[in-house]
Amino acid sequence: xxxxxxxxxxxxxxxxxIISLVSFAVIQxxxxxxxxxxxxxxxxxxxxxxxxxxQRMREVYGFDQPMIVQYAKWMGNILTRGEFGYSFVYxxxxxxxxxxxxxxxxxxxxxxxxLTWSIALPLGVYAAVHKYSILDYGAGFxxxxxxxxxxxxxxxxxxxFTYRAFGRATIGLFSPEYVDAPWSLARLLxxxxxxxxPALLAAVTGIGALTQTMRAxxxxxxxxxxVNTARAKGLSEARLLWKYPVRHALNPFVSTIGWxxxxxxxxxxxxxxxxxxxxxxxxxxxxxxxxxxxVAAGFILLLSMLTxxxxxxxxxxxxxxxxxxxxx
Amino acid sequence: MATxxxxxxxxxxxxxxxxxxxxxxxxxxxxxxxxxxxxxxAVVGSVVxxxxxxxxxxxxxxxxxxPEFFNPQYVFAPPQPVYFFLDGRWDPFVYGLKFERDPVSxxxxxxxxxxxxxxxxxxxxxxxxxxxxLIPGDTHLFGPKNPKDxxxxxxxxxxxxxxxxxxxxxxRVSLTVGLVGVFLSLVIGVTIGGISGLLGGLVDVFIQRIxxxxxxxxxxxxxxxxxxxxxxxxxxxxxxxxxxIILALLSWTxxxxxxxxxxxxxxxxxxxxxxxxxxxxxxxxxxxxxxxSFLSHIIASITISIPYMILSETGLSxxxxxxxxPVVSWGVxxxxxxxxxxxxxxxxxxxxxxxxxxxxxAMNFLGNGLRDAADPxxx
Numbered sequence: 006x007x008x009x010x011x012x013x014x015x016x017x018x019x020x021x022x023i024i025s026l027v028s029f030a031v032i033q034x035x036x037x038x039x040x041x042x043x044x045x046x047x048x049x050x051x052x053x054x055x056x057x058x059x060q061r062m063r064e065v066y067g068f069d070q071p072m073i074v075q076y077a078k079w080m081g082n083i084l085t086r087g088e089f090g091y092s093f094v095y096x097x098x099x100x101x102x103x104x105x106x107x108x109x110x111x112x113x114x115x116x117x118x119x120l121t122w123s124i125a126l127p128l129g130v131y132a133a134v135h136k137y138s139i140l141d142y143g144a145g146f147x148x149x150x151x152x153x154x155x156x157x158x159x160x161x162x163x164x165x166f167t168y169r170a171f172g173r174a175t176i177g178l179f180s181p182e183y184v185d186a187p188w189s190l191a192r193l194l195x196x197x198x199x200x201x202x203p204a205l206l207a208a209v210t211g212i213g214a215l216t217q218t219m220r221a222x223x224x225x226x227x228x229x230x231x232v233n234t235a236r237a238k239g240l241s242e243a244r245l246l247w248k249y250p251v252r253h254a255l256n257p258f259v260s261t262i263g264w265x266x267x268x269x270x271x272x273x274x275x276x277x278x279x280x281x282x283x284x285x286x287x288x289x290x291x292x293x294x295x296x297x298x299x300v301a302a303g304f305i306l307l308l309s310m311l312t313x314x315x316x317x318x319x320x321x322x323x324x325x326x327x328x329x330x331x332x333x
Numbered sequence: 334m335a336t337x338x339x340x341x342x343x344x345x346x347x348x349x350x351x352x353x354x355x356x357x358x359x360x361x362x363x364x365x366x367x368x369x370x371x372x373x374x375a376v377v378g379s380v381v382x383x384x385x386x387x388x389x390x391x392x393x394x395x396x397x398x399x400p401e402f403f404n405p406q407y408v409f410a411p412p413q414p415v416y417f418f419l420d421g422r423w424d425p426f427v428y429g430l431k432f433e434r435d436p437v438s439x440x441x442x443x444x445x446x447x448x449x450x451x452x453x454x455x456x457x458x459x460x461x462x463x464x465x466x467l468i469p470g471d472t473h474l475f476g477p478k479n480p481k482d483x484x485x486x487x488x489x490x491x492x493x494x495x496x497x498x499x500x501x502x503x504x505r506v507s508l509t510v511g512l513v514g515v516f517l518s519l520v521i522g523v524t525i526g527g528i529s530g531l532l533g534g535l536v537d538v539f540i541q542r543i544x545x546x547x548x549x550x551x552x553x554x555x556x557x558x559x560x561x562x563x564x565x566x567x568x569x570x571x572x573x574x575x576x577x578i579i580l581a582l583l584s585w586t587x588x589x590x591x592x593x594x595x596x597x598x599x600x601x602x603x604x605x606x607x608x609x610x611x612x613x614x615x616x617x618x619x620x621x622x623x624x625x626s627f628l629s630h631i632i633a634s635i636t637i638s639i640p641y642m643i644l645s646e647t648g649l650s651x652x653x654x655x656x657x658x659p660v661v662s663w664g665v666x667x668x669x670x671x672x673x674x675x676x677x678x679x680x681x682x683x684x685x686x687x688x689x690x691x692x693x694x695a696m697n698f699l700g701n702g703l704r705d706a707a708d709p710x711x712x
Contacts, residue, residue: 020546027555034562153693155644157651158686164673165680263549271553275648279671289554290652293561305558309550316549 009324017317021310028306029076032090032298047093062091083306090299094292099299102288107307108188109178110273110285112196114311117204117269118262121211126258128212129219130251133227144216151213156272159206160279178203178282203280207272211265218261222254256327262319266312274308365629368706375702381695389504393462396498397476397484400661402460403492409679410489411443412496419450426450430483451482488681490669496681499661500688506662508692510577510646511639517581519635522588529589530596531619537593544586552583556645560654569660576655580642591634595627629707636700640693647689663689 044059070078082088089100132141177184183195226232227250235245274286281287285304292300359367370376388395413427429449432441459480461471477484487496529540559579563572599605608622643663649655650664651671658665663685669675670682 016542016545019542020549023546024550027550031558031562034559149694149697152697153640153690155648155651155686155689157648158667158683158690161670161673161676161683165676168673168677267549267551270551274551274553274557275652278652286554290557293557293654296561301558301561305554308554312551313549 020313024309028302031302089303092300094295094297103303106285117208121208125215129216132220133223148213148217151209157275157279226250263316266315365706372702374698378695378698389508392502396501398495398498400499400502403494407493412488452478503661511642514577514580514642518585521585526589526592530593633703633707640696
């Protein structure tokens with residue numbers, strides 16, 4: 006088990022390292038260096054220019070130095086001081102802005118995972134046991150439909166009907182009194198109460214796909230001789246189903262979190278843009294459009310880390326559940 | 334689920350025996366075709382896909398108008414209902430449109446003008462065009478008999494352009510992004526997956542880890558970041574190329590996995606061993622013996638990747654960081670419906686999404702059918 010954990014941790018670290026390189030590339034890609042750009046913008050905006058400030062910025066970001074040093078500086082600032090750089094659009098620390106949004110996203114993605122599982126598991130089991138029933142066809146339809154309809158279209162359609170029904174087109178994450186409040190248990194509960202529509206929108210694709218996976222896995226299991234044996238021994242149908250085949254079929258189910266998480270993060274990003282939710286997605290989008298590179302890079306780094314760490318946890322969980330995996 | 338008890342087994346009828354005999358001598362591709370055509374959804378899917386690609390190739394002929402054709406008089410005109418018969422006789426027409434201006438908000442309110450009838454027909458003369466710069470013509474599959482008449486079967490957009498014509502023309506861009514992107518990811522995937530499967534050992538382990546890492550990165554934020562740094566003044570063709578490359582770079586892993594898996598499985602097969610013992614060179618082994626037997630799997634995974642590409646392009650363009658006007662793609666068209674107020678007033682602006690959904694559904698059905706048929710020897 007320890008060896009397995011160590012190996013998994015190494016992969017995760019390697020993944021995060023590569024992601025950090027890519028995020029850094031995001032800072033470097035736009036033409037021109039960042040400080041010059043910033044100075045130009047400030048000049049255009051008619052702001053006062055402090056040569057000392059310019060010098061200091063250059064030193065802070067090390068633009069006179071080679072790429073590797075710049076990367077090391079950027080990473081170093083993040084690791085040691087949690088500084089993600091400076092947002093010149095909002096004139097404040099990029100890290101602060103990111104940290105305001107990230108917890109909401111994390112809660113929402115986690116909620117979407119829970120939602121996906123709690124719908125896909127029973128639905129998949131039902132579809133497998135009652136093959137070719139109406140609900141089975143319904144689940145199959147949702148599966149195909151969820152894969153074919155882009156989540157932003159779903160979001161627009163939901164907005165459209167909210168508007169038709171209530172005369173306003175806002176789906177918020179927080180009740181008015183909690184919008185600007187600092188994080189607290191009450192605010193978290195408020196978020197949990199309000200987030201189910203966007204979370205469901207983000208989860209639709211995953212629910213469809215996962216239901217089909219569960220159905221296929223369980224169908225494979227149900228045809229195995231041990232099921233017949235158990236039935237012949239007079240085990241009740243429910244006990245027979247839940248105790249053995251479902252547990253077996255559940256394995257690939259847990260491992261799918263590897264693609265479920267990235268998909269849900271992506272779903273959250275595009276849905277929060279359409280619904281204008283105060284999560285990471287809409288701010289990342291705004292940052293990208295305004296070329297606010299440090300904010301964008303920070304978000305990409307952290308969102309990717311979110312999925313890598315999530316996948317790591319699910320892998321370890323899986324190994325703990327199933328000895329065949331950690332011993333192979 | 335229910336299997337027949339041994340005593341109840343019957344001899345298969347004559348035609349089944351006949352089929353079994355011919356199945357024993359049929360070629361691999363023939364077996365696949367037999368298996369494929371049993372999947373009704375896949376057959377329907379392939380017809381729809383074929384229809385879309387034909388439409389995209391000959392968009393100028395299929396669309397009543399060119400994508401740039403605009404008429405400021407008919408900004409946000411609603412869809413006109415289609416009629417085929419007048420007094421029981423074949424005489425296709427639509428009713429004209431009239432508007433009233435709200436005296437306060439100056440907003441146009443459209444309504445159907447039941448007093449004017451606009452005749453339309455099939456194979457009518459309209460705007461001249463050259464299909465793909467090769468075939469000149471001015472005949473359109475359908476359109477108004479008088480080209481000056483308003484003809485908006487799916488409504489008009491903010492510049493008074495015909496939504497239907499634009500959806501048909503946009504298919505060309507949206508569908509080829511899928512094809513080109515998949516081709517690129519195929520090249521990357523087959524190369525890397527092939528190396529991984531052929532060499533095995535440490536190289537294989539290394540490549541598998543790389544694939545795991547690429548897969549664990551949420552692709553949308555990354556795509557957004559890469560697409561957003563394309564400078565605003567870039568010519569549309571270059572943007573198109575860059576976007577397809579980005580899509581391919583983030584989606585080759587599935588293809589690589591399939592190829593690697595096939596290589597690993599085939600290495601153990603008897604016929605490969607036989608060929609090797611016969612003294613076949615490595616190149617001959619790969620291209621004469623291995624590739625033909627996994628070509629079907631590659632075709633299947635291509636079909637499964639195309640919808641992903643198209644959905645990604647649509648998403649990026651919708652956000653305004655993918656393809657940009659004057660290029661017409663479904664995503665670019667959907668950009669107009671980013672404002673919910675616009676969608677509420679002019680819901681037909683969402684229609685390009687219907688095209689996306691129908692095509693992706695058809696492609697998924699086709700892909701699933703192909704995947705199941707790809708291995709005709711499995712039960």
